Each structure stands twice: as structure tokens, then as C-alpha cells.
Amino acid sequence: MDHILLSICTKLSDSQSVERTGMAMLDVQILSGFMLRQSGVETDDLVKRVELLPGRAVLYLDSLGEAEKCVEIPLVRAFKVAHVQPALIQVFDYYEPRKHSHFQPEY
Template sequence: MQHLNLQVSAEGLGLALFQLNVFYNIWGEGMMMRRGRRSAEEHEAFHLNVELLDMEMNSAELHICTSLSASLGVNSTGMVLLEVGLLSGFALQQDGLQTNELIKKVEMQPGKVILYLDSMTTEEVCFWIPLVMEYKVGKVQEANVIIYNYYEPRQRTVRLYQSEKRANMTSCSFCGEDCSLCKPEENNDGSILSNGQNRLMSSFSPALLLLFIITFFSV
């Protein structure tokens, strides 16, 4: 055991918060023998349950429930971060999460939402996270949800979730049965026109198109 000398000083007027967390293990009889046989779940610092509700095509909801594991031997933690990975094509609904006594901050990052939680206790808390589809994606892969102690990141729990419905969707699910709505078309010279280009060209009348060509080559 190493001794630690700690000195704290402050000057001026105002409010300061100093927090010191101390973690230690007390080995009981037979504990050493069971150490190598514990499963990963027994070491998890938090209970975490994630459920995806995606009955609608253009929206979905994540239902997340979590609590501090009693196996840690403490009743509460300091700040806890809940990182919610998002399925491809989805984003957090505008004003979908509001700060409160528990949720101190909501941070958006590419592909995920981070909730800064004031603390976590052994009493379960749940969150509803509304999502909206920003763009259409086929064969959507699973995403993860991570909760961990801000001051002790090794204390964490990870869960994966996925949408079986969207995982089995192909791009043709959005492009018609034969995928014709997403296929490029050939031009007269053999070059490929995208659907957007084809729709743009077809919107011009022959006279207007001829005027455009004459004007272009006369410049």
C-alpha cells in the first residue's frame, strides 16, 4: 500500500467543489478461488436494458433503463455518461431530450448522443429517446449504448441493439420492387445519367433546350 499526500488550497471569493473517490477491494474467504470464474456480467458496474421501438418507417424510439449495480458496494456515483449510438440514417428528434435534475447536459456528436447524468443510484431510471430518419439506409447495422462512470471510466456497461426489420431491408425497399427508381439511365451517347439528371433534362422543352445549347456555345 502506498501513502498519498494530498494538499488542497483555495483563494478568493466564490464556491468550489472538491471530490475524492477511493475504491478498494476486501478479499473474503474463497474470493481468490472464484476470481477467475466470474462472468463478464458479474463485473458490470451498471444494469442496462435497451429496447428499440420502430414500428413506423420514418421514426423510432429507444427505451433505455439503467441503474447502479449493487455489487459495487456503493449507493451512488458521481457524474455518469450515457453514450447512445444511433442507427445509420437516424438522428435525435429536435427537442427530443430536455435537461433536468438528472440530465445535466445533452451533447450531439456524429452518430451518437451523449447524456451527462448527475449521478446514478441502485434505483432504476428510464429514458425515452425519440429518433427521426434523416435519410434512407438499407442493411442497417447494429449500434451500441454505453454507460460509464465519468471519474472511473473502467466502470462501464455496454449493450448492443438493432432493428431486425431495417437490417433486412435493401435499397430496393425505397426504390420500387425492381429498384428502377434508383437505377441510372443511359444517354444517347452511351454515358450514364443519374435519375436527377434525367428528370432535369426531361423537364426542358426541345425549344428551350436548343436555346440553352446555342447560348452555351456562343459564349
């Protein structure tokens, strides 16, 4: 498997006291041995900006609400790595970072 299309879906938790956030950030660790495909993540009505950092991609999202929103991150294998570990994904409110959620997806 040399190409992966990582699909990440998120929404505002039912336990939140607001119906919508302001800007939200999606911080995605890239799996060892993979890199963002050259075409990258396109900006649109949801994804306003993409920042590439070593081993991570940070997506600035317009806002999150009660409806699920999904983004796709195209990855390509740069080199083979044995025993690839899960990568951490975090979602947090840009203006109130203490409001966050994180998980380790199953690949």
C-alpha cells in the first residue's frame, strides 16, 4: 500500500454548551514512513488553511457544529517502516484550546 487517503470526520460533541465553534484546528500526526502527497489538502469552505510541520499537518477549519464534517488527507509512502505506530489526531477550538479532543485511529 503506497497511497493512503486518510479520511477524518469530526463534529462538536453533544456535551458542548454551544451549537458552533469559531475556527477549529485539526492537528494530524503523519504516520512514520509516509508524507503528504504533493497534491496536498485543498482549501475550501471548511479547510481555510493548511500548515505543514515536520511529521504533522495542521488544518485550520472554518468552524465545527453538530453536523459531522470530513476532510481527506492524501498520503504517500516515502519509505518502508516496520511496526508503524498509530498517529495522534487532535481537534481543538482555535480560540479556546482547552476545548479539545484527541484519538488514535485504527489503520
